[in-house]
Each structure stands twice: as C-alpha cells, then as structure tokens.
Amino acid sequence: MSDRSAPRYTLFGLAIIVLVVAIAALLARPAQSDSQGKADTAARPANTLQSLAELDGKAPSRRQLNIQHWTTAEGARVLFVEARELPMFDLRVTFAAGSSQDGGTPGLATLTNAMLNEGVAGKDVTAIAEGFEGLGADFGNGSYRDMAVASLRSLSASDKREPALKLFTEVVGQPTFPEDALKRIKNQLLAGFEYEKQNPGKIAGKTLFANLYGQHPYASPSDGTAESIPGITLAQLRTFHGKAYAAGNAVIALVGDLSRGEAEAIAAQVSAGLPKGAALAKPEQPVEPKPGTTHIDFPSKQTHLMLAELGIDRNDADWPALSLGNQILGGGAFGTRLMSEVREKRGLTYGVYSVFSPMQVRGPFMINLQTRAELSEGTLKLVQDILADYLKNGPTQQELDDAKRELAGSFPLSNASNASIVGQLGAIGFYNLPLSWLEDFMQQSQALSVEQVKAAMNKHLAADKLVIVTVGPKVAQQPLPAPTDKPAEQPLGVPEH
Template sequence: MLHIAQKHLLRAATIGLSGLGALGFTPLAAHAVEIQRVVSPQGIEAWLVEDHTVPIIAVNFSFKGGAAQDPDGKEGVTRLLASTLDEGAGDLSSEDYQARLEDLAVSVSFDTGKDYFYGTMRTLAPTRDEAFDLLKLAINEPRFDTVAVDRMKTQLAVGIRRQDRDPSSIASRNLLKAMLGDHPYTHPTNGTEESLGALTSKDLADQKDRIMSRDTLKISVVGAIDAETLGPLLDKAFANLPETGDLKPIADIKPLAGQKVTASLDVPQANLLFGLPGLTRDDPDYQAAFVMNHILGGGSFTSWLYEEVREKRGLTYSTGTSLSPYDAGGLMLGSAATRADRADETLAVILEQFERMATDGPSQSELDSAKRFLIGSYPLRFDASGKIARQLIALQNAELGIDYFDRRNAEIEAVTLEDVKRVAKRLIAGKVPSVSIVGPSEG
C-alpha cells in the first residue's frame, strides 16, 4: 500500500520561464508548491512535487558514496561507472539503448561527486512507463560491454589530458593536495590515464554493488505525476537494489592554512586559488558563514573582492569565494585570474579583504543588503522542474528536512551583525589562506 507520510509547502516557487527549454525544465506557477513524502509499496521513499503545468517528469536520485570511494589503484572507477551505466543494459546493446532513449525523448544520465553518486531521468508524461523501464535496466542490469567501456575510457582519457593542461584544474588539484594531503578528496575524480586504462568491467560491477544500495538512496520527483502512480514506478526502478552497500569510512579532513604552491604553465595569465578550513552543512554557524561569504566574495558584483580587486584596481575580470561543505568537513575556497606580473599584488589585495572581514566585519547596511539579495533571489532556484529536483536531493543528502524551504529565508533573516563578525573571526582571524598559483614562469 502506498503511504504519503508528510506534506510541506515550497513557498519559494515563482513564475516559470517562458518556453520549456531543454527537456525536464518545467515552468511552474506562481504559487506555493506542495512537497509530498511518498513511500512506495515496497518501502522506497521519494520527495514529490506534483505539477501538471506541462507533461514532463524530472527524477533525480543519489547514493552515498562517490569518487572518494574509489579503491586504491582504481582511481576513476566511479566516474567510469557513471559514464557506462547507460551504455547498454539488459538485452539492449549500447546502440539499442541509446536509440530507445532517443525514440522516446527520454534522458537518463549519471554523474559522481566526491561524496555522492547521482542519477537523473527526464521524460514526457505519456512515456513515463517506458522511461522507468529504461531506468530500471540501467540501474539493475548494466551490461558493461567491453567495447562500450573502452569507448568511455578513451573519452575520459581525453578529458584527463585536457585537465593536465588547464591552469584552473592544475591549481585546484595542487591546492587540495597542499591543504588535505593524501585524503581521498584529493584523488582525481576522473582517475589517471594509468588507473583508468587498467579498469575492467568487473571493477565497474564491483563498484556498483558497493555504492548503489537502498540504504543510502535519496529520490526526488517533480512534474506531471501523482503519488499513487509514482509508488509502483519507484519499486520498478529501485526495489531490486541490494539493501546495503559496502562503503569504506572516509576520515574527517583537517585542512591546512598558510600553504603555498606554484606551478609554471605557458598561459597568458596567472590563476590563483586560495582556501581556508570551512564548515559542514550541519554546523550551527553555517547560515551566518553563508551570509558573510556573500559579502566577502560570494556576491559577484557586490562583494568586497569584486569591488576592491576588479572595480577599483582592474586586477582581474572575476574573483570570488564560496563555501564547500563536504561530508567529511568543509572548505572556504576562492579564485582569481590576473596578469602574471600582478599576481602578488592581486593576492595582497585579496588577503587584505580577508583581514578586514576578520577584524572589522561588514557594516549593518552591507549585511541588510546581502540578506535582501539572498532572500529575494532564492526563488530563482525553483523556476524549473529540474532545478527543484536537484534542490530536493541536496536537501535530503544534507539532512536539512522536508520543511527547509519554509525555514530557509527566516534563518537568513535571523542572521545578525554579531553573528557575521563572530563567524568571520572563527573562520578567518589569525589564519593565512593556503594559495595555489599557476601561470607563466616569467612574472
């Protein structure tokens, strides 16, 4: 029997965009949207936003255990798994499976982060049953045919070689190594050409069994489907997965501040990345840190970094900071790109703004402006079905609760100037950011 245990309103929905755009992006009406917690007859849980404005259904799902779960020597196996699950399944070869998706105007895809493995499906409502059939095959009966696996390995190897020449990728890799040492988060998500080349179909099947299990499964569904219809379809796609996986424990990160690493590359300008220890998403100070970061570098055209580094001095086209809360710990990261001969000057101005935030903090008017923007712009995350589905998965993984949409803006509004100054001292005071610079050797 289908159970609908709980309903909440997503009050942030706004007037949808004109036109549908890509499949799965559904204009939503300008009214509160009901979020339902649906439990299928076999116990599969999903969060559902039912919307019949247009006949499209967006499904997002995740499993705990991303690229940080790659076994030693098999770096890149989770990324390769994401690339091959839809390359043939059941009795359908890669070509037949992809042709079937195209004929039905269905999209099925997979991806991985450090902590989570993700999947998506987009379908028109009239072909939902066939779409769930195809999703079931990809999740439960992937073929991992040698020809398809080798083709995906070749594509990933091309990407690895491209990243090895990309200054931002090199700077990011070097910064994480400097801050986190040999933590699994620093291992290349795409693997190396050597590790990728050694992977086999059995490696993919083994990794699938380790991370794709019901105990960590999170699902969100948005679009033209009701709870009674959704329940059996959830069972069709997910009920046959193993109850538990085999995840290895990931140690908490202990980020180092004050590190500096440089690398020479024949590029026109220097790329700067910098970082400090941050916060996990469940930290009581997270919302205050979120507001503080917006003022410091997250607010694009209104942030201190943008004003001081670009507008006043013309040192860079873009610069900013962000909070990166991982399951094993948080980071506060930033970036800038500038002329090689002005890299030191750019970095000095950035560090001045960090010190200013830790010492003085923002003014009340700056805080009020930041909160108005963060509250007013929040509905833009919910103007399409795909966006809502992604947000629902993120909230489930962060364990923020089905009522978070009702609480979020009030939590931002409740942040005081004292809160921002306190969290700035906690995160920044007495610390020098670790820095990674990649650019031409001259300058």
C-alpha cells in the first residue's frame, strides 16, 4: 500500500485498519435535549474540556451530521456535510482502485496512484506542488488493498477554491504519467523492498497475507514485488487509470464551508473531469485457508508473532458485536485481555494487539506482538490459550460495560474535525453503508449483551483455525514466568523493529 501524503504504513493493513477501526470508533449516540445542552453551556466556560468524570454517565455532546447525498451525471456517488465553522472545505474522492484490482500485476494500482501528481498538461511535479501551496491548499493521495484515494483541503473563498479545484481535477482525472517520474518511483519502491528484507514485521506481514489468502488478490502486497514492479509500463498505467479512476467507480465526499449548490458544483466538476466508465466489480470472497504455523529464521533478539484467520466483510451485521468483542480481547491499549495477561502480568512484550479489518470481502482478524526469542514458543501458546478461553467463556459483564463506556466517550473527538468526517463519509459511500450507519452502530453496540458478543465471536473465529507466522532466531526455549502483579523482567522500552 502507499500513501503519498504521509509516512508509509506497515504492510499488514494499517492503512485499512486506521480507516476501518477508527471509523468503528466514530460512533454516534443519542443527542442531548436542548434544555440539557443549555444547562451544560451555562455551567462552564465555552472553551473548557469536558471530562468523562464530569459526564456522570451522560452521553458526551457531539456534532450533528446532516449527511446529504446525490449522484452526479457521470455516476459518481456524492456525500456532503455542510460545516460553516471554518472558511475551508475537505474533499476526498475514493475509488475501487486498490491492489485487489491489480489483475495479476502486483503494484499496478500503487504505481498509478503514486503517479497522479507527477505531471499534468503544462505542469511537472514541482509546478503542481507549488500550485497547491500557492493557494494554501493541500493535496494527498494513497493506495491500499480495497481502495485508492485522492484528497484536497482548500480555503472555501472562490478565488482560492476554484483554481485549487481546477488543478485537483486535472491531477486526478488527466495525469500525463511522465516517464522519468515512473523510473524514479519504481526505484523508490525497489529500494523499499530491500529495506523490508531487514524488517521482520514486514516479512511476517507479507508471509501472513500470502498464507491467509492464497490465490486471492488480497494475498499480494499492495506495493507490488521486486519481480513485478520493473516490468510495469506507462501503457498499463494509462489503461488502469482509464477504468479504475472512472466517475462511475468513484465516491466523492465533501465537508466544509459550502452551500448545497456549491457542493453540487464541485462534485459535478470533479466527476466530469474523470474518465467515463462504470464501477468495477469487487473481488470474489476468499476461500478458507489451511491452519498452521510458518517460521522464518531471522537474526534478532526478538521473535515477531502474527496470528490470523479470515474475518468479515464490511457489510456483515455482526460487525458491532465483533468490534466491541475485539476491543475487550486486544483492540484497546492497557486493560485488554491480551495486554493484561501477556504484558502486565508477565512482562513478555511491549504491546500485543488484536484487530478485525473488515473489507469489501472477508478481511483478516489478526493478533500481532513481539517477544524475546527464548520465550517465543511459550508466548505463542499463551496467546492461543487466551483466545481459546475468551471464545469459550466470553467477556465479563464488567468488561462489556467498560468497553461500551469507552466507545461512547471516544465519539466527540472522532468527529471534531472536517478531515475525520470526510473520511467517515468516504467509507460510508465506498462500502455502501446506510447514511445512518454512525447512529446505528452506536445504538447497536450499546444494546449488546455478553451472550451476543460471545456468540458473534464464536460464529466468526475459532482457536484451531489460526494461520500463524513467526519471524526470529532459532534458540533454546525457556519456560514462561508465572503471572504476577510485578513481573520480574519488564518489557523492552521500545519494540526492536
């Protein structure tokens, strides 16, 4: 995967994890009454922070989202939220143009997306960058397994907005794909592949996806491979752009200081500037992989452990229960089952995390950690036992209540910025979720019982179906320390890699 406006993310889906898991936390709750809101405003200065203790069980105040939607003449779906607080707007265009559409040429989607802002008619990459900068605008783009995105943040005044939109439309809709830029970006990717050979996390992640997905498009690294990248041609990029960046394959999300009429004009301009074409078909569902463990020898003081199995797609009705169940198991920070048993009681790791990554089709459920090499086998069995016990017995009522409270408290920050809202809108449109999804998710999550969470986790996960990858040295193993409130050997201060 690739993100041209930010540091590159780890292989095993952090971009998708950030998009999907963050959106899972961007959950609405019942609004306060007008009288309650006025009372709270009178009780404190307008700019003070609202603490969880102060809430005393009440739902935090939140920003109301009136999502408007329509379809452009060319077939692009549009979602818009008017937000007048700041004189600016955020635009995010999401295409079903991720690496799952590579069609047997790994890296094609990533290269196409990376080349968007390398040249348009009359402007090279430097002139494009200076054009956005001179208008106070910010352009971003990225490519992942399911999707590719292009984004624009600009001032909403017409003298800034109009030229920024014109340049954005040219970059996304009519890139020239200069040959010298293609050579440079290929060299950057190839250099990255060499670096990854020294990164056990990258090695583990690539192997895990290959073992988990087999012949499915999700199995291939989003960035491609050292074998596939050199042979990709300009003609292939232009063909891919023509079909994958078509208006009918796009979702346009807009948030900011715009009227409905201005938003319609922006969406129409962007849509008309894209190639003409229909939406691409999503990938087929993957087949169940064969469980088992793959070890890769790597000189290190630590061993990287990754455990996974197929999870759910983004439209699965069990997502609220699974999200909350995973939050208790290992999806949060301290206090989760995994963190408590593996780090806090035994000092075996700096951090251990679990995550569901729902995608267009069944995305992975993963557990990820590093531990001292001489304790790796015992740590792996401990993690497997914790998962098995959690599936057998489910969460406690207290764990569920705490998870619901944490989930409710996270929402005000999640929709505090236009950038976070435009990301939510893009995901709602891309995964064809109902416009009420944010509200629905929170209401469904807050209504869940212990038995419902347990049933959902057991429906989609099994302790004996895990695909496991370990990367580290082969060393004599030592027994695990007994659990204690004060581990004799504290975890390393930072991960080794």
